[in-house]
Amino acid sequence: MVRASYTSSSSTTNNMLLNAVNIEKSYAGVHALRDASFYLRAGEVHALVGENGAGKSTLIKVLTGAVVPDSGEISLDGAKIIENSPSISKSLGIAAIYQQPALFPELSVAENIAVGQETAGVFGIVHWPKRKQRAKELLNRIGARIDPEQIAAELSMPQQQLVEIARALGANARVLILDEPTASLSEDDTRNLFRVIRELRASGVGMIYISHRLEELPAIADRVTVLRDGQTIETHEMSDISSSQLIRLMVGRDLSGVFPKREVRRGDVVFELRGFGSREAGIRGIDLTIHAGEIVGIAGLVGAGRTELAKTIFGLVPPDAGVMLLRGMQITIGHPSEAIDLHISYLPEDRRRHGVVLDLPISSNITLASLKDLSGFKGMNFRREKEIAAEYTRRLGVKTPAIYNAVSTLSGGNQQKVALSRWLVTQPAVLILDEPTQGVDVGSKAEIHELMVELAEQGVAILMISSEMPELLGMCDRIAVMNGGTIAKMFERTDATQDLILSAALGH
Amino acid sequence: MDEAISQPQQVPLRTEQDWSARLFPNNEWILLIVIAVECLLFAFSGNNFATTGNAFEVTRLSVEIGLLALIMTPIIITGGIDLSVGSMMGLSAVVMGGLWRDAGLSMPVAIAITLVVGLLGGALNAAMITKLKAPPLIVTLGTFSLFRGIAEGLTRGIENYSGFSPSYLFFGQGYVGGVVPTQLFFFVPAILLFWWWLHRTTFGRSYYAIGFSQEGSRYAGIKVRRRLNFMYCMSGLLSSLAAVIYVAHLGQAKSDAGTGYELTAIAAVVLGGASIFGGRGTILGTILGLLAIVILQNGLRISGQPTELAGILTGVLLVTTILIDRLSRIGVSRITVSEEEFEVKNWQVGVLSGVILVAAFIVAASNWMLVRSIKEQGGSAPAAQSQNAATSTGKKNVIAMMPKAKGDPYFISCRKGAEEAAKELGAELLWDGPTDLDPAKQNEIVQAWITRGVDAIAVSVENKEGISTVLRKAREKGIKVITWDADSEKDARDFLINQATPQGIGETLTDEAARIMGSKGEFAIVTASLSAANQNEWIKFIKHRLAEKYPDMKLVAIQPSDGDRDKAFAETQNILKVYPNVKLVMGIAAPAVPGVAEAVKQSGRTDVKVTGLSLPNMCKPYVKEGIIDSFVLWNTGDLGYLTVYAANALSNGSFKPGETKIKAGRLNEIEVVGDEVRLGKPFIFNKGNIDNFDF
């Protein structure tokens, strides 16, 4: 175990590409980073891990010049970078790809790749055929079949990410920062991405790789640095450290049993779909039953129709085939509010856009789906709201000093707890969870899993969509695998294995 | 549950809000300070500013805009905007007037149908915004034109509904218990209702959620579309209600009702702390923002400061408050969402803004100096100050004089004469009026003068029915009232300074046209705006005269110029092409005539002549070139001069009803007939005499 220090070890400094020393940054008196130091070699993939709020995002922003640190220094090839800014770091060959692809939706792929990269000054002339040619070459290099003239808004998420990588390549990036690139990718797309990353590594690009999916790190990372509370804790060769060791370093304590699944007696059928489908959502012929106290998982690649199924059930997309039954009674849902009245709840995939309203206070977010219950003859019952908010904030352990703070002040995991609280308030009989632990730190993840088990014990029927195989295998009683907009296969907990699920998802 | 996982809260969870956050969730206290400073300033600089009467008047004047601002608050909170509210007022006003007068419906029925029309207009906005998902700014920009356009189309611009029953007018003009303006009984409950709706119900809560995130709200089961539909429909309804009160307030219904009100309403809401990006804003803030604006306007008037200052200060206030708000938020920027960072350091921005502001000031100041110097050169030599006038009474009379619109060159030339007279008499002249034709503003200004306390008020009346109530009130308070240029109702004033009757103007114009055209052929008129009351009156008499005396002359077109020289120019070009037989184009608004003349000149059509009603200085070059054959007007300087003399004599008691003559300085004796002081007949300017005039 080596405590990161950068003065000695001459062997490593030889091919040291990027070096950050004692970076400090605080916002309004709160330390986001303090004494963060690490270095990156050329031709390596360096993983950066830590709980949400550990300072990873801020560190990246410091490196790319998006944020000016309070103190500390960064050097590239031994030369100190002074007065960093996005354009300076870009010109030095530092590129970043963020969780949400930062493309220009109205512009073409070729233009997206070219923006900010042409050497001509601001009054330089755009050479369109050259742009197109260059985009084609770059996309070919990473094996992406994308038309350079397509408008970016028409691309899928993985395609957009590939365009970003092509853009970074085009900028002759020597340092490439990937912030949770696989968060919304299917297994297939992830594999393709890893292939591209390995090729880049071979060509000498140094990469900083940030991910919550610890299980994928051994496959791609060379070294790993753990961040906790704004500090770089330790740096290891990836081969020297196990997942559980990493987790311990990240949370600073031991975690016993990642999946707290307990057996619950399967109750009556609560929710049932028969031949359910929607052309608009791209799903068809879905048969599914969920019993009280049961957790049913849905696996599948991105685009298999998992989120679309959830949205159709919840009334966000109109169904056009089949029937939906709640406790044996046929129901129709035309709007989420009708679903809520029937005690069917949906925790959406995109937390920041759909799960919570970031700028509203925690209290308002928690009661937002149950405003009807708070409405009285004289107006809204504010005292009841306060009680509910305080109760759930405490029960789910949301880390906040006050219930009237905006949700945006919370870390990702705590935001997710608020989003979950909102649905618990509605007393759901059926709870649909869409990637409930995506982008959530390890501690919160375990708490959410624990909560799911508690709910199941209370007789709630849970449908969980997840791209994380261990989570599905660890938490679910049954796992439905979707492919091409319908359920391809159904596994009992005892029968399911990672391989079986994956091959079903791939349509084999 | 594992103890290690669920840690106990490290700090106790606070579940109570600070009193300041609860009372002023949006830093509304800043506005309280602004209002306090305004009140303090005006209490010293203005007469009778800090009185109960004035306080009530201020609120009365803010009712219509206030209603619009109330509904604009939730609209802006949801991140939308509604530019069509002012236009909807215009449409509602004419619909109500038409239903009542032309369709003969009773007032309550007419009002009810009008409110339904408002609702339908709002529904159109709502449908475009929620069904077609079009941006509110553009949708309401479209309906902004559409509603006003329909109002003008329905009334052909000229209809002016008036003569409403006193019981209806009471809603806009009356007092309950002698002091409290009637419309406050609508406004105050409306404020409370909106406050309750927005801040005390779950309904209101959902608007804030929608403002921060429409999608997120839908996922939480909020019926976003239904909420927005309801809100935009309400916006139409409230605009109609505002129009009903506006008409009762002014006593007339015309298609130009509520012009520009949308901008003031938006300014009030934003000044009140609402964010145009949605999510933030309160009813308290809106009301305070509204008060800050109307108190500023009222206070400046009472202190005798020019109206324009109110606009400038409102703009400064608006920019400053959002700037302060913006800067104060940088300090407490959120940790997790810190995307928005300042790239340029604050001091750099500060220096830069400073430099730009200074530069802007230099430009403005040098322009001002240049304009001033040019005016000095071109203006008439100031009249020698008369020594004897002031000493004879020993008291300095305050004479308040109001034009229809301050920026109109016609009235500017009147002002010169008025100032000359005031100087000779040693009286204090207050010259103020609306910046654009606006009957509601005229009432506000008279009201401010009553509050301030003046000796005489002289008004060029834009709207007869509307202003008479307030003029009567002035007389009750012992203020002498004169109307000049255009009359009010007879019992609302002591005297009318009559330069020419609409009939006289119409007939003179027609006779001049007939003379030039040889009493036959086609001609066209370029008027001011289609809803301009004076011009429509003149056109009426022109048509009479034509039917009576000149059957061979044909009026082929009446085109609007909106008081804009450039538009008059373009319209005349069209007329010349569409009606090639036109022998003469008559411009009947001062800025229109030079536009008409320029168009005729550029067309090279020497066979077409120009006449009309305008000012000598504007037309001089064209008269000399022979494009304008002749035009009609009276000596505007003399009009202003005579008005001030009459007002002064009236307040001194040296001029009383029943007299047949009045002595007016250099004009010597002027004839008085009944309650009219007659300046004389309209004057015809032509090549021969134009050089004798400079105004």
Add this chain to the structure above:
Amino acid sequence: MATIGKTYRREISAAAALVALLVIVAVAAPSFFAPGNLRDLIINNLPTLLIAIGMTLVILVGQIDISVGSQFAVCSVAAGVLAKTGLPMPLVFVAVMLIGGLMGALNGTLIGWMKLPSIIVTLAMLVMWRDALRWTTEGAWVQGLPENFQWFGLGQNTGEILIFAISLLLFVVFGWSLRNLIVGRTVYAVGSDAEAARLAGINSSNVVFWVFVVMGALVGVSALLNAIRFSAIPGNSGVGLELKAIAAVVVGGVAITGGRGTLIGTVIGVALLGTIGTALTFLGINPFWEKAIQGGIILAALASDVALGRLEKNGRSDLAATTSPA
């Protein structure tokens, strides 16, 4: 290419509306197409076009400017006042552009760098400039301009050709630059996604600032080119010009959310809205309905957006979700 139809879908529908209008006029009132009328029509609408060019930039970059009408009035008066001091006309031209640019810089500072909402800042400026001008001039016209002011002293024909040439030059320069210069593409990039532009190393604040400066300078040019058509300058010109320009730009298919649209569309929009008033006179329709028809056209343009199946700009993950299964 098929992509042309797709890329210029909105421009094509606006052009179709214009053609339809012209066909109606051609049948009902052929004299509309007399050369003299077309010339007048074009010259009268050029000042609006110049403002609309600037407005296109402003809207492309995701902002709005409702203060242009008041700036126009200030620039017009300034042009006259400066000319009366005996300054040579070319210098007057430059000075008025500078004054316009300076007013634009004030907007740009507050909006670009201080990050204030453009609609509020320019609303304040709309009121402030107009009232400041009224206060100083008291509505007086600038008269007695020097001989070389009207038509630059070149006579009507040459003057009109010059005005047309300058406008055409500016239109071509701006149209070409927006498409083919890095700086033009930068405007699109910032309007499409300001944050993404920042991450790509573009200084969005700078771009917004300069767009407003250019808008102001164009207002100056427009005001001067308009003023030299006459022998006197009124103190209250340009009322409502901002709405005219915005309406033309939107009708021409520029997305109010920024990042999408072309100057071709804008010129069609200006032509469409500018023709209606004249066309009504030629068709013998009452001018009272002009405003209503203009409003109707704006709403129709919006409706056609939907009819053409254009999606609203509302984030990307939804778009990812709607792509067909792999």
